[in-house]
Amino acid sequence: MSSSKFFRKLRSLVFISTAATGITFGYSYYRNDENFFRTILIPSIMMLEAEQAHRLAVLICKWKLLPPVSYKDPEVLGTSICNISLKNPVGIAAGFDKNAEAIEGLSQLGFGFVEIGSVTPMPQAGNQKPRVFRLKEDEAIINRYGFNSDGHEQVWHRIQQLRASGRFEGVIGVNLGKNKTSEDPVSDYVEGLKLFSPCADYLVINVSSPNTPGLRDMQHKDTLKKLLTEVNKTKSSLETPKPIFLKLAPDLTHDELKDICKTIKRKECQVDGLIISNTTIDRSVTLRSSNSQEVGGLSGRPLKEKSTRMIEDAYKLTDGKVPIIGAGGIGSGQDAYDKILAGASAIQLYSSFVYQGPPVVTKVKKELDELLGINGYDSVAQAVGQGITKEKRSIFSYFF
Structure with missing residues (x-):
């Protein structure tokens, strides 16, 4: 065989192989194949610096480069929290879509609700880079973003545009933060309530990020009392008041959590739910x-x-009367189920979305549906607060 003929055949082979690989990749990508994302696409994206990869993921969702999932939520997953109807209890946590760029795309991936933010009144750049770090061996992330935000006005405009388009009827939560240099943090939250109440389904008072100096101090009972009193005054004055959630840090002591739960039982300091x-x-x-x-x-x-x-502690301290959205380390239906049994009425993902990709949403829902059925529950609401097994309790005791 002549060398020219050999190279022509080689080129043809390369072309066919490349085309076949591209078709296979494209097919797997568009059908949200879990194995493809976990073994090929996610490792490829992880070659990028962590914040670059985050930005790319937001853009993919923003431009809806993934098709809507074909999975239909079973009736058993339908639930409600604070009178907000959810097609399923699995939401995306704040921190992924900070500026309300990708709400529609995220909803099409199967999330029952989308929480955006944290949003600050004035635009701010956040902390210096690098500020996001993967812990691959631990399936974890460390971030010190510091509330990088486009600000109230820009984010409000995007949500308003989406609502006005008439093509989106999903549930949107707006997570509110304060500016780093704010001299009046209470006012930052109050202004957020006033602006976003007409276009959000619920609002979140975030006083628990560790990346804004002094923010977590607002969880202390006296400071929190002052903040929530003003929040309630504002809410009562609004034409379209929406449920208000308080987002807490996991590093609170039991006594600090007890103080917070006592505070939110006061009429002037009530919140509709906890995250x-x-x-x-x-x-x-x-x-x-x-x-x-x-x-x-x-x-x-x-x-x-x-x-x-x-x-579980907060559910007991509030006598199960304050709805809870559970977040932290959910990567399977079992993880979601455990949080529901502990007292969560809905749950949120973030880190597992980074490590497993969009298929994790359907995976969690399918597994949760199966676990509810196996254990005799006809709905998510029936399982809320029903307690975790003795085996799980012994694991908690061993580690904590």
């Missing part, structure tokens, strides 16, 4: 990743048991 929990500043000795000692909030699998235990 448990934010990221942790705790660093377990079991962490294996080289980035484990970076400063910032840790999310992902290492937070799972800690947040679940806190949900």
